Amino acid sequence: MDFLLYLLPHLLNGVALGLLFALIALGFMLIIGVMEVINLAHGSLFALGAYFALSLMTPDGGLKLGIAQLLFDLPIGWRYVIVLILAPIGVAVVGMGLEVCLRRTYGKDPLYGLLLTFGAALVLEELIRLTWGPTERFIPMPPSITGAVFIGDLIYSKYRFFASGFAILMIGLLWLFLEKTPYGALIKAGAHDSEMVRALGVNLTRLRLFVFGFGTALAAIAGIVMAPIWGVRPHVGVDAVVPAFVIIVLGGVGSFWGAVIAGLLVGMVVGLTGAYATDWSLIAMYILLILVVTFRARGLLGKKSVLEL
Template sequence: MLLDLIPHIINGLALGLLFALLALGFMLIIGVMEVINLAHGSLFALGAYVALAMMAPDGGLPFAFMEPYYALPAVPRYLIALVVGPLVVGLVGMGLELCLRRTYGSDPLYGLLLTFGAALVLEETIREIWGSSEYALPIPRGISGGFIAGDLIWSTYRIYAAVFAAGLIGVLWLFLNKTPYGAVIKAGAHDSEMVRALGYNLTRLRLLVFGFGAALAGIAGIVMAPIWGIRPVVGVDAVIPAFVIIVLGGVGSFWGAVSAGIMVGLVVALTAAFLTDWSLLSMYLLLLAVVTFRSRGLAGKSSVLEA
């Protein structure tokens, strides 16, 4: 019985780590900008669509100059998509931050409404370019398919996704805690006016952090695309778990968000194995159970990026 659960546990870990990666980008923006970015899910979807355009000739960019590019093997194209996708999404995020500047210092509702409108604009733009059909992201043969180990069939891609997400989360933690740039970002999340008083350009910091958080959403969208599929409304499916994870883990903790992401992924995967109709509801029940006894989440702290 336990052996039968192992593939579901692996699936849950992969899903949870990807959820955590998405939620950490969300937390970066909330911490430094003090804005709840409702367009985060649409940026997640945009990353998946940009990767689709980089991987498939019929993926939405039928430009003649792209034909030699599509002749490249699948592995280089996939690696290029992993770089270009987050860069494009990061630039879009930076453009959104420029629009948000007029709302700083005003009622937070203005920023909330602006990002909600941006989410609608991004979703409709995706529909105009790619249509409303669902796509599957082509991936290199080396990370597709499955293999048999211990009389069980394992998904190669899900193991790759779990390792990739775990590695990226580790790199992000090192960046935030072991580099001077990460220290400035953490300080901006704790006290933005103090950062300004120390001579740092707060306007530039906000721009770069928003772009960085958006890029994390984009790369999460690319890696999760083969698991969830690609469709215009996939961003809604992503942003809701991100909200749940932030509240569940505690708005003040990096590792709280990672732990909450893994918990949500495991709960959803294990519930889907036995009660498919309850799989999405299970994460809300988990949230309710935790915040009933710990209102600040698992590891809530005063600073959004405090480890």
């Protein structure tokens, strides 16, 4: 029983981490689907989301605009709600700028897209360092979602519950958007066959711009919610893009629920190894990836992979 009590918080941490990983991975996957580009800058845009939130939450973030004072004067709860909307929009605009740069690589060797987004990741990380400094920063959080909750004898961080709940809400909304709206149908059709959607009268250039902005906004949202868990550091982006990559391979490229399940799995693995063998917590993720590619290359819910005969 003691063992279980000890295990439970780590499992719950794993769930919170996994759901946020899934959110990052789903945005990453949307971009792969429609653009056929592996966006290595996805993690840097995740980090940028946290930094934008920092600047909008507190004057310490270095935002000198007069209009920002209106925001800083609001109660912290409202400020947080507004930041959860504004910061992802800001990151989406940056992401759309990156998409414009990427256009010439579409339909060419995927290496060009990889190189360009890798370069963008380095540039973004350095820009973050120049703007906000190299040291770890903290985003003030509304007191209603911080502190501890007691479940029986168990002390648990309230924020992890908020993070899990918020990630579930976002994943649910994303699913509804993709499955129930005409835009979702266009995105899925565009990911399957871009030529055909053009021949149906869809402006593919605009669709791609939108999907890239949308995918990076999801990364930014995850970045803001992850900030109190991971801390806000310039190179935090790398910590985010790697699990996203592992998750889409593990879940099966193109599979929505595959990504969610794989996200939870990776979150648990990282959470539990973090508890018992801290040094192994990152390696564990890669071992998982190697096992999947070796024994089931299509991932958990993916279609038959090119790696399988």
